[in-house]
Amino acid sequence: xxxxxxxxxxxxxxxxxxxxxxxxxxxxxxxxxxxxxxxxxxxxxxxxxxxxxxxxxxxxxxxxxxxxxxxxxxxxxxxxxxxxxxxxxxxxxxxxxxxxxxxxxxxxxxxxxxxxxxxxxx
Amino acid sequence: xxxxxxxxxxxxxxxxxxxxxxxxxxxxxxxxxxxxxxxxxxxxxxxxxxxxxxxxxxxxxxxxxxxxxxxxxxxxxxxxxxxxxxxxxxxxxxxxxxxxxxxxxxx
Numbered sequence: 001x002x003x004x005x006x007x008x009x010x011x012x013x014x015x016x017x018x019x020x021x022x023x024x025x026x027x028x029x030x031x032x033x034x035x036x037x038x039x040x041x042x043x044x045x046x047x048x049x050x051x052x053x054x055x056x057x058x059x060x061x062x063x064x065x066x067x068x069x070x071x072x073x074x075x076x077x078x079x080x081x082x083x084x085x086x087x088x089x090x091x092x093x094x095x096x097x098x099x100x101x102x103x104x105x106x107x108x109x110x111x112x113x114x115x116x117x118x119x120x121x122x
Numbered sequence: 123x124x125x126x127x128x129x130x131x132x133x134x135x136x137x138x139x140x141x142x143x144x145x146x147x148x149x150x151x152x153x154x155x156x157x158x159x160x161x162x163x164x165x166x167x168x169x170x171x172x173x174x175x176x177x178x179x180x181x182x183x184x185x186x187x188x189x190x191x192x193x194x195x196x197x198x199x200x201x202x203x204x205x206x207x208x209x210x211x212x213x214x215x216x217x218x219x220x221x222x223x224x225x226x227x228x229x
Contacts, residue, residue, distance in 0.1 A: 037218075047166065047209055047220040062217040063123075096165055100213075105172070107213040108156040112165040 002027030004097050004113035012091075012120050018084040022097030022113060023077070030055055030075050035100045037109055038071060038082045040093040048093075053080055054102060087120045094118075124148055124212050126221035136229045141197040143224045145210035150190045154214035157186055157195045160223075161206045169208075170195065202228050 008020035022036070029036055038050040051061035053071045061069045065084070073080040084091060094117050098109040125148040135141050145155065153173040158166035168177050170186035173193055183198040197204055205228045210221040 046222045047211075049218040049220070060216060064217075107154070108168065108171050108211070110168050110171075112167075115165050 002099065002111050004099065004111060006095060006097050006113045006116040008116060008118070010117055010119060012087055012118060013122050014088055014120055015086055018082070018087050018091060018118055018120070020082045020095055020097075020116065020118070021079050022081070023079050024099075025078070027099070028075075029073055029078055029080055032056075033102055033106075035102050036071075036073065036080045037098045037100055039096045039098055039109075039112075040091075041096070041115075042090075042093045050082065050084075050095075052100065089120050092118065092120045123217060124151055124215055124219050126210050126212060126219055128208075128210060128221035128224050130224060131222070132225045132227065134227050134229050135200050137202055138199050141200050141204075141226055143195040143208055143226075145188075145193040145195070145221050147191045147193070147212060149215075151212045151214035153189050154212055155186075155188065155193045156211045156213065157184075158209045158211060159204075159206045160209065166209060197226070200226070200228070204228075 003025045005023045012018045032055045035052045035054045037052040053059045068085045070083040094115040096115045097113045099111040100109040127146045155173045157170040160166045174186045185196050187194050207223045207225045209223050
């Protein structure tokens with residue numbers, strides 16, 4: 001069964017770039033059947049979709065974050081990454097990576113990582 | 123952007139009671155609405171896909187209905203393990219969005 005695991009620094013200074021990696025096991029990010037997403041959740045608040053990458057490298061970003069976000073994939077390592085630049089305290093959140101379907105009747109996110117907490121503070 | 127508005131924000135319920143959570147979309151999204159359950163310190167778990175389709179392994183007491191702009195998640199005969207926050211999520215249009223969540227607590 002496919003599993004996702006987030007990794008990266010738990011503390012990032014303001015104005016710096018937040019970088020996280022999601023490692024996929026028991027499944028391939030090269031499969032055209034899926035897209036790979038990042039979602040975040042500030043403590044005690046709701047979920048915010050950040051963006052996604054498809055197997056062919058095409059990316060979609062939430063317009064609210066688009067100017068600061070880059071999502072990339074590394075098929076050799078079966079990983080995909082999130083880079084969020086110019087962070088502020090408002091970017092403090094639990095960050096999840098998730099797998100979504102890429103076919104009619106299967107566009108929802110069905111497999112999620114456990115999440116990793118990122119705090120933005122000096 | 124499609125805004126999803128959930129109600130209520132909080133529901134306090136006794137075991138075996140029926141729970142109804144609503145999700146209203148700011149524009150029609152067909153049936154591209156999915157429901158997730160999130161327990162404290164856990165990631166979201168898919169409960170219902172495309173408004174009313176069941177997910178393998180999810181108890182049958184969870185059901186969904188609706189289309190267009192109005193959707194409902196129903197938990198029949200609530201169990202203590204159902205204490206969680208429930209989110210709706212749309213995949214009809216970009217960007218993907220989530221409802222604000224409904225917390226279900228056990229009395």
